[in-house]
Amino acid sequence: MSLEDRKAQARKAAFAARKAAFDNRLPGQAGRLSEVLAGYRGVATAGYMAIRTEIDPVAAMAEASAYGVVGVPVIEAAGQPLTFGVWEPNCEMTVGAFGALIPASGERMEPEILIVPLVAFSRAGGRLGYGGGFYDRTLEKLRAKRATMAIGFAFAAQEMADLPLEDTDQPLDLIVTEAEVITPG
Numbered sequence: 001m002s003l004e005d006r007k008a009q010a011r012k013a014a015f016a017a018r019k020a021a022f023d024n025r026l027p028g029q030a031g032r033l034s035e036v037l038a039g040y041r042g043v044a045t046a047g048y049m050a051i052r053t054e055i056d057p058v059a060a061m062a063e064a065s066a067y068g069v070v071g072v073p074v075i076e077a078a079g080q081p082l083t084f085g086v087w088e089p090n091c092e093m094t095v096g097a098f099g100a101l102i103p104a105s106g107e108r109m110e111p112e113i114l115i116v117p118l119v120a121f122s123r124a125g126g127r128l129g130y131g132g133g134f135y136d137r138t139l140e141k142l143r144a145k146r147a148t149m150a151i152g153f154a155f156a157a158q159e160m161a162d163l164p165l166e167d168t169d170q171p172l173d174l175i176v177t178e179a180e181v182i183t184p185g
Contacts, residue, residue, distance in 0.1 A: 006164035010128055014120035014158055015053075021155035022053035029178045033060040033115070033153055036176055040149075041067035046084045046111035048073055049093075049101040054117050055155050055178065061115075062089045071109040073134070074102045081138040084109050113149045114139065116172065121152045125171040125184030126163040139170035149173045156180065 001009075037045065037060055047061040048054075049072055061070050071084030075097035085103035096102035116135050120128040127150075129135055135150075142148040152172040156179040175182040 003164055003166065007128065007131065010160060010164055011119050011131070014128060014160060017157040018119065018155055019053045021157035022055070025055075025155070025178070028059075029055055029155075030057050030060040030153075032178065032181055033057055033151070033176045034063050036151065036174065036181060037064045037113070040064075040113055043113055044069050044071070044109055044111045045113040045115065046071040046073065046109070047087075047115040048117050050117070051098075051100055055153055057115050057153050058089075061087065065089060069109050071111055072102060073100070073138075074108075075100070075134065078132070079137075081141045082134050084111055111142070111148070112146070113151065114142070115151050115153050118152050118154050118158065120158050120160045120163060121154055121172065121175050122160060122163045123175075123182055123184060125152075125173070125175070126165050127152055127169065127172050128160070128163050128165075133168070136168055136170045140168075143170070151176055153177075 045064050047057040050056040072087045073082040074085045086107040086109050092104040093101040094104045118127045150172045152175040156177040
């Protein structure tokens with residue numbers, strides 16, 4: 001079986017697990033993420049606007065925005081790294097590429113901490129995304145400039161022991177679920 005076939009198979013299983021976790025989610029799912037971010041107050045942070053069955057980081061992002069700049073990803077073009085629009089609670093949003101909401105202001109920021117959505121993760125820090133490579137390209141670019149922390153945010157049910165990964169896949173520095181904080185390695 002090819003790597004792409006293995007990734008497709010893993011994504012299918014992970015999407016099913018994520019949907020089940022989403023359907024049974026409890027309030028306060030971003031509590032542990034808030035606790036982690038409290039240790040980095042004032043550090044430029046980017047989160048994301050949850051789509052479909054992704055775990056929602058907005059409550060933690062709102063808390064972080066009281067202490068420093070927070071952004072959300074903006075897809076400029078296929079095959080390119082993401083940029084990040086400055087986000088604040090209740091700011092005006094517009095629909096961007098792939099239907100994700102982005103800040104209407106157009107003001108940009110560059111994060112030092114990146115909260116990363118995912119389809120599946122491993123305890124070793126592996127991340128399986130949607131297949132577009134946006135976060136891998138973005139993390140590679142940011143990490144070439146300075147240390148950039150990648151925090152995978154997911155439901156615990158999205159953990160997979162054996163992820164099919166490539167050399168270009170950027171590792172996660174931390175994984176936060178509704179149940180625990182995992183430090184890879």
